[in-house]
Amino acid sequence: AQTVTQSQPEMSVQEAETVTLSCTYDTSESNYYLFWYKQPPSRQMILVIRQEAYKQQNATENRFSVNFQKAAKSFSLKISDSQLGDTAMYFCALHAGGTSYGKLTFGQGTILTVHP
Amino acid sequence: DGGITQSPKYLFRKEGQNVTLSCEQNLNHDAMYWYRQDPGQGLRLIYYSQIVNDFQKGDIAEGYSVSREKKESFPLTVTSAQKNPTAFYLCASRTGTVNTEAFFGQGTRLTVV
Numbered sequence: 241a242q243t244v245t246q247s248q249p250e251m252s253v254q255e256a257e258t259v260t261l262s263c264t265y266d267t268s269e270s271n272y273y274l275f276w277y278k279q280p281p282s283r284q285m286i287l288v289i290r291q292e293a294y295k296q297q298n299a300t301e302n303r304f305s306v307n308f309q310k311a312a313k314s315f316s317l318k319i320s321d322s323q324l325g326d327t328a329m330y331f332c333a334l335h336a337g338g339t340s341y342g343k344l345t346f347g348q349g350t351i352l353t354v355h356p
Numbered sequence: 357d358g359g360i361t362q363s364p365k366y367l368f369r370k371e372g373q374n375v376t377l378s379c380e381q382n383l384n385h386d387a388m389y390w391y392r393q394d395p396g397q398g399l400r401l402i403y404y405s406q407i408v409n410d411f412q413k414g415d416i417a418e419g420y421s422v423s424r425e426k427k428e429s430f431p432l433t434v435t436s437a438q439k440n441p442t443a444f445y446l447c448a449s450r451t452g453t454v455n456t457e458a459f460f461g462q463g464t465r466l467t468v469v
Contacts, residue, residue, distance in 0.1 A: 271454060287457040342452075344389060
């Protein structure tokens with residue numbers, strides 16, 4: 241079985257500041273990918289960033305970066321220079337190979353509010 | 357334009373009735389998914405399909421059924437056996453490889469009246 245846990249139901253940050261969203265996961269597979277998705281008020285899901293388990297280097301996409309701690313099964317998302325448009329619900333997701341191949345599992349989500 | 361389309365956007369159902377939610381994609385993706393979204397519970401997987409004529413139960417399949425007769429279509433039926441069907445339903449698709457992102461439809465809000 242694979243699980244994804246986001247323990248922060250809500251977070252808030254001031255515009256231009258940095259915020260980190262937490263995610264832990266569990267899988268018995270060695271080949272897997274982790275994703276962060278954003279769901280703005282429109283409810284259209286958008287990919288933010290992805291990380292391959294085999295890569296030690298943390299992924300970055302402009303203001304978004306991850307801290308991937310494989311041994312701890314932790315995958316946090318850091319948003320730098322927060323903008324009002326970052327206000328959304330953020331989901332962590334896991335897709336593994338092996339016996340769970342094809343199953344894309346999401347966490348409970350974290351609602352992020354960016355204040356002016 | 358390529359994309360994934362869910363219809364209808366809003367759906368009302370009387371208790372005891374079955375209802376089918378539509379999901380169509382023209383991205384030539386092999387895999388398709390149905391999720392249910394409730395406040396505080398994130399996205400929970402109902403069913404998924406890797407190829408035509410094959411699908412697997414997700415974590416909350418009870419009270420739901422699906423079919424995958426065509427690559428581009430993956431309809432979800434919410435049956436009368438689903439105890440609490442009022443929710444927001446999201447359909448997604450992706451290519452078959454492990455590293456690719458999922459693309460989502462805009463969702464269907466189902467309300468039981």
